[in-house]
Amino acid sequence: xxxxxxxxxxxxxxxxxxxxxxxxxxxxxxxxxxxxxxxxxxxxxxxxxxxxxxxxxxxxxxxxxxxxxxxxxxxxxxxxxxxxxxxxxxxxxxxxxxxxxxxxxxxxxxxxxxxxxxxxxxxxxxxxxxxxxxxxxxxxxxxxxxxxxxxxxxxxxxxxxxxxx
Amino acid sequence: xxxxxxxxxxxxxxxxxxxxxxxxxxxxxxxxxxxxxxxxxxxxxxxxxxxxxxxxxxxxxxxxxxxxxxxxxxxxxxxxxxxxxxxxxxxxxxxxxxxxxxxxxxxxxxxxxxxxxxxxxxxxxxxxxxxxxxxxxxxxxxxxxxxxxxxxxxxxxxxxxxxxxxxxxxxxxxxxxxxxxxxxxxxxxxxxxxxxxxxxxxxxxxxxxxxxxxxxxxxxxxxxxxxxxxxxxxxxxxxxxxxxxxxxxxxxxxxxxxxxxxxxxxxxxxxxxxxxxxxxxxxxxxxxxxxxxxxxxxxxxxxxxxxxxxxxxxxxxxxxxx
Numbered sequence: 001x002x003x004x005x006x007x008x009x010x011x012x013x014x015x016x017x018x019x020x021x022x023x024x025x026x027x028x029x030x031x032x033x034x035x036x037x038x039x040x041x042x043x044x045x046x047x048x049x050x051x052x053x054x055x056x057x058x059x060x061x062x063x064x065x066x067x068x069x070x071x072x073x074x075x076x077x078x079x080x081x082x083x084x085x086x087x088x089x090x091x092x093x094x095x096x097x098x099x100x101x102x103x104x105x106x107x108x109x110x111x112x113x114x115x116x117x118x119x120x121x122x123x124x125x126x127x128x129x130x131x132x133x134x135x136x137x138x139x140x141x142x143x144x145x146x147x148x149x150x151x152x153x154x155x156x157x158x159x160x161x162x163x164x165x
Numbered sequence: 166x167x168x169x170x171x172x173x174x175x176x177x178x179x180x181x182x183x184x185x186x187x188x189x190x191x192x193x194x195x196x197x198x199x200x201x202x203x204x205x206x207x208x209x210x211x212x213x214x215x216x217x218x219x220x221x222x223x224x225x226x227x228x229x230x231x232x233x234x235x236x237x238x239x240x241x242x243x244x245x246x247x248x249x250x251x252x253x254x255x256x257x258x259x260x261x262x263x264x265x266x267x268x269x270x271x272x273x274x275x276x277x278x279x280x281x282x283x284x285x286x287x288x289x290x291x292x293x294x295x296x297x298x299x300x301x302x303x304x305x306x307x308x309x310x311x312x313x314x315x316x317x318x319x320x321x322x323x324x325x326x327x328x329x330x331x332x333x334x335x336x337x338x339x340x341x342x343x344x345x346x347x348x349x350x351x352x353x354x355x356x357x358x359x360x361x362x363x364x365x366x367x368x369x370x371x372x373x374x375x376x377x378x379x380x381x382x383x384x385x386x387x388x389x390x391x392x393x394x395x396x397x398x399x400x401x402x403x404x405x406x407x408x409x410x411x412x413x414x415x416x417x418x419x420x421x422x423x424x425x426x427x428x429x430x431x432x433x434x435x436x437x438x439x440x441x442x443x444x445x446x447x448x449x450x451x452x453x454x455x456x457x458x459x460x461x462x463x464x465x466x467x468x469x470x471x472x473x474x475x476x477x478x479x480x481x482x483x484x485x486x487x
Binding site for chain 2: 055057058059063064065066067068070071072073074075076081104107108109110
């Protein structure tokens with residue numbers, strides 16, 4: 001199947017978000033694709049707060065089954081979460097479990113005023129009541145595959161991968 | 166070759182009993198995993214939910230308030246329930262065997278035992294017993310056994326060294342003090358050699374050195390200034406006061422004169438050398454206050470890093486069992 005151009009989707013996502021953000025809005029990218037997206041959106045939207053990054057490994061619901069991921073990194077929210085408008089940013093929204101983990105982690109930093117969700121792709125298959133606030137496209141990859149964001153030099157690109165067991 | 170008793174059949178950490186024979190990639194993984202845990206204490210809520218609903222039993226057959234407290238804090242920051250048993254004042258005094266105690270606590274749905282014991286090998290005995298009886302969902306962490314090992318102390322020292330010096334394969338490291346009686350020294354030596362430290366030195370009076378120390382990969386120095394020349398890292402050991410009562414040492418003053426770390430002796434090390442100490446310190450015996458409180462000491466960061474390293478060990482043990 002042919003995948004849409006990630007740069008076009010990114011421009012579309014930024015256009016949707018632009019009317020809703022203020023200079024004090026902070027973006028929080030989810031590792032790893034969401035972090036790249038949040039950095040690009042941060043520049044496109046001209047926000048004053050630096051973009052944060054979350055690694056939700058400590059909050060995942062499959063820890064008992066799979067253990068801790070090998071490349072867990074520290075989360076970094078370089079702004080005060082208390083009372084702030086936050087937008088979680090991820091490349092692909094699927095089951096909603098990552099977003100659940102991210103919301104739990106966010107609230108351990110403080111009580112934000114509002115949390116929204118921006119994703120490049122909604123691929124369906126939700127297992128939790130989670131919906132994106134901003135979404136560039138809907139797309140269902142063929143069974144047994146997954147869409148991943150990749151960095152191609154300065155540009156972002158989408159790739160189709162075999163689903164890992 | 167016998168299977169490493171600390172690793173499961175997938176090569177993952179099942180128990181942490183000693184740094185001896187622990188593969189380099191497992192040590193590195195523990196240190197890497199500790200890094201994100203170090204940030205947890207900086208947040209509004211100093212806790213993550215990984216061990217929510219798990220019961221960690223601190224089994225201290227030998228007193229150690231500090232080590233027990235750091236394990237307790239680490240487990241609590243992982244959201245585990247922590248039960249402290251000070252067994253030196255409890256059932257073994259009534260005649261219960263070690264393994265009966267373990268069976269009783271396992272029957273209370275323990276998920277992890279943190280064990281401190283005066284006898285070398287006690288944590289290994291517990292781990293073996295749990296596996297032989299099919300309870301391999303229960304994990305054992307050695308918090309110090311006899312003169313054998315104190316692996317989390319050794320690992321937090323490795324974390325501290327890596328934090329300040331990055332590359333182990335370029336370092337000169339000196340371990341100073343009562344190496345003969347020190348489980349900390351043994352855990353440090355095994356970890357440092359596994360991580361590839363090319364120049365490892367043991368500095369001590371002859372009466373406080375194990376006879377096979379060179380086989381472990383250390384060069385021996387009986388003169389402190391000679392041994393400290395040009396080192397990047399100085400690892401001090403605690404001098405246990407009871408050693409003074411035997412014939413091993415003349416007096417604390419005498420020991421301080423020759424093996425106490427003073428600014429004057431430290432001056433022959435590299436100017437950016439760091440000084441570690443596992444605590445509690447005997448100021449004026451193995452270390453001078455001017456050094457303990459000086460710019461090269463990283464003794465308090467060691468304590469902070471120790472929590473993150475213990476969190477990492479517990480999180481690596483408890484996950485992936487379902």
